[in-house]
Amino acid sequence: MEILKKYIAPWALINEDIPIHVEWISDKNHEIEIILPENFGFSKFFNVVDIEIIKENHVIIHKIIKQGSIAICIKAREKYSDWLTKLPIMIRFINNQDTIELVLTANIYRPVVTIEFIPKSIIVDKLIKTEGPIQLKFKLNGIGNVSFKPELGATGTFKVEKQSMFTEVVKKILSDLNEGIENQHKNEMSVDVSDELVDEFVDMFMHFNENKDEIYPFKGESLDEFIEVIKSIPEEKFTEMMLGYIQTFFSETLIELMNRFPSDHVEISNSLQNISVKPTVEKVTYCLRYKDALDNEYEPLEGDISVIHNTAEDDFFNIPLSIEIIPDIETDFTVLEVEK
Amino acid sequence: MTVDPITMVAAGKIASDAVSSAKTAAELGESIDRYRLIFKKYKPDITNIRINYQDCEALIDLHISLKDKNDWRAKIEIPYGPDFTIVNTYAGLYKPVRNAWKISNGKYILNGKDIPKDCDDLLVSLKGKIDKNILDKFIEITRSTDPFDNGEEDRYWMCSKITNATVLEKLYDGFILENVNVDVHVIVRSSFTTSISPDLKIIMSAGSQLINAEKSGDRNQQKIAKYRLKKLKDWAPVEPHEIYKVVADLIARRNFKDYVYTKGSYSIGQIYQDEDRVTPIPDTVEVDAFTDLNFENDFAEGHIFFKREDYKKEIRDEMDKLLDKKIKKSKKRRK
The missing domain is CATH 1.20.1440 (de novo design (two linked rop proteins))
Incomplete structure (x- = not known):
């Protein structure tokens, strides 16, 4: 038996269809066992008549219609922690005399966001008006389009306003x-x-x-x-x-x-916001939610910033904030470079 | 083994997939067979089928054996139908017959005079249409949601496959599906938003800063905002709709093909830039990549590349031109 062609989509998000196609030549019939990583599932089979499902991620195809090729679609369902996770897809062609094992690699990516810089405290005084917005900087690692939604809050009485006119x-x-x-x-x-x-x-x-x-x-x-x-x-x-x-x-x-759309592949809704706080407010809280292009949501980044009141005013005091997303230029993307 | 509910659901889904794909193949078979049935009386075989996936036009070659048919020349006639045309007729499989058919009394009647008497075979090419919905079920197309960005270019993967079509393969060996297209939506909006210079952004925001200052009631702020607006207008009186005009003109150039190319077994086909879009800046450009599939090569894969940084340069150049023009004009006026 000889494998003539093997294809797996070069990168995919979780819940994205990953097509796989294998062609071979053989004078015998084989059973085909496919074992996917944990938390993967099958979404489509082509050219298959008799299939035994061992587990959600494990099947044995007893009979195919046309000899010499098989095509399936699979999906990853688990959120991994790294921007890129390489996982083995095991395809075994079983025959008493002649068993061949083929391992394909699924490249599952995701956006990974970390805090680049968030001030520990904000001093509320007259200067805040002239110095421009206080920046909350986050670092984005990985490929693909990501949409961000920042939410601001405070411990105490506050008002949030988008800085959009x-x-x-x-x-x-x-x-x-x-x-x-x-x-x-x-x-x-x-x-x-x-x-x-x-x-x-x-x-x-x-x-x-x-x-x-x-x-x-x-x-x-x-x-x-x-x-x-x-x-x-x-x-x-x-x-x-x-x-x-x-x-x-x-x-x-x-x-x-x-x-x-401040940079390629980044969408931020309301990157500029004003939070107005009363003097009783001791902390401003932030929560940065983010989703990939298939609307898979990842763990938000949350935290707080202490507020030091340095003004005699009793009313709301306005703090302008801006959310900045900085792409991580140190990531080695060449691992996904597949030249044809 | 024990079967958990999820697995059972999965098993059910797989079974129904298999059934539906067999049904699809049968549907397509029927849709093609319609054309064979036109010649039913003469027991034709289908020898070749070329279907153009884009316009769903099918070119079907029918072979009619003329052996053991007495005086067949006078007899071959088929009902005239609006859903097909006869493209070519060959005597003995290769010799074209000119003016082979005439239409009379709602029938196509073969003009047998030009067909040699010793000829045993007649080949007729028909042109018809196949239902797009049936074709779509017959092809599995996958493309990446996200591009891979190498700093210069965005790359999208894609693949197309004829799905379970053994039923058809048994019936027709010469089956070609041409121009199977994958539409890839190349994201361009950030190419625009990141190519508008900070200078233009400052000019654009001056007006709303004035409204903001008026809203605040702070006299000093109002004064500053008014002064700023005036100074900026004097320096470069760019109006926002002029920026949108630059965007619209760039799209009207229809040169997006210069910024995309393919690798693998696809070629670039149609490009659809949404000129009637409802957003001031286009989100995506739809690029069609196409390939041919048949039973031997029932799978194709490749990549579309978008030369993003080159495209941005064109946008930046046009935006800069607008600003320069305005600055020059304004200088002249002041002199």
């Missing part, structure tokens, strides 16, 4: 637009915007308002059209105001996207 801008546009339309109805202003277009716009902005975590969708054409319409409005002040808002809206969308 987006919602503010949208609120302002909506209210001014409504006001403008109301005035139009009262014949106080000669705003000539078709109801349909306005409805579409209100819908769009409302949608943004509701789905703050979503990427902000809009159709470029309708925006261009809208700008044209606004420009044609004889009420100069209204036009100028609306154009200003729309430009701000455009800018904010862009900045949101830049903040959300």
